[in-house]
Amino acid sequence: MLVSLFREARQCTRCALSESRTQVVFGAGNADADLMFVGEAPGAEEDRQGLPFVGRSGALLTEALAGVGIDREDVFIANTLKCRPPANRDPLASEVETCQPWLFRQIELIEPKVVATLGNFATKLLTGEPTGITKVHGKPVVRQLGERWVRLFPMFHPAAALRASGVADQFRDDVAALPSLLAEPSPGPEDR
Numbered sequence: 527m528l529v530s531l532f533r534e535a536r537q538c539t540r541c542a543l544s545e546s547r548t549q550v551v552f553g554a555g556n557a558d559a560d561l562m563f564v565g566e567a568p569g570a571e572e573d574r575q576g577l578p579f580v581g582r583s584g585a586l587l588t589e590a591l592a593g594v595g596i597d598r599e600d601v602f603i604a605n606t607l608k609c610r611p612p613a614n615r616d617p618l619a620s621e622v623e624t625c626q627p628w629l630f631r632q633i634e635l636i637e638p639k640v641v642a643t644l645g646n647f648a649t650k651l652l653t654g655e656p657t658g659i660t661k662v663h664g665k666p667v668v669r670q671l672g673e674r675w676v677r678l679f680p681m682f683h684p685a686a687a688l689r690a691s692g693v694a695d696q697f698r699d700d701v702a703a704l705p706s707l708l709a710e711p712s713p714g715p716e717d718r
């Protein structure tokens with residue numbers, strides 16, 4: 527069950543981020559969601575509240591989703607790293623690797639149809655490919671994650687959209703594609 531996984535993750539000391547974090551940011555939302563978002567890592571506000579995407583990036587994501595008729599309450603939002611890197615530095619490859627079993631287990635339990643990866647870290651981890659977000663955003667691919675076949679949908683990170691208006695337009699285009707992706711049936715190996 528997702529709640530048992532949460533109780534376990536809350537105690538995690540698998541990497542050094544456990545020493546600097548305020549608390550684990552496990553993820554939040556509908557445990558039975560068809561759509562799951564995977565961001566990068568908690569920032570200062572997320573670390574304080576214990577919830578993902580509660581700062582400016584989160585507000586943009588919530589507002590853009592509402593604009594296409596998707597309620598944030600209906601999706602599940604998680605991150606590649608469950609703990610805040612000090613001073614918001616980039617995740618280290620070793621941290622991404624150590625933390626990834628939590629994310630894969632979340633995906634197995636939630637069983638989403640679509641997993642939207644926000645930005646480079648989540649996209650590279652879940653596609654298993656080094657190609658950056660600028661090239662792959664907006665192009666859905668079918669992948670097996672653990673036991674689960676999903677449509678993986680790389681998107682720009684809302685923080686990048688907040689920094690550059692050109693990216694903001696592309697971020698909104700990516701968000702606009704979500705309803706039709708969700709309307710498609712769950713994928714299987716034949717959709718690869």
Ligand code: URA
Nearest residue numbers: 565566567568578579
């Ligand atoms: N950025 C992320 O990638 N994740 C959060 O939870 C907040 C900001």
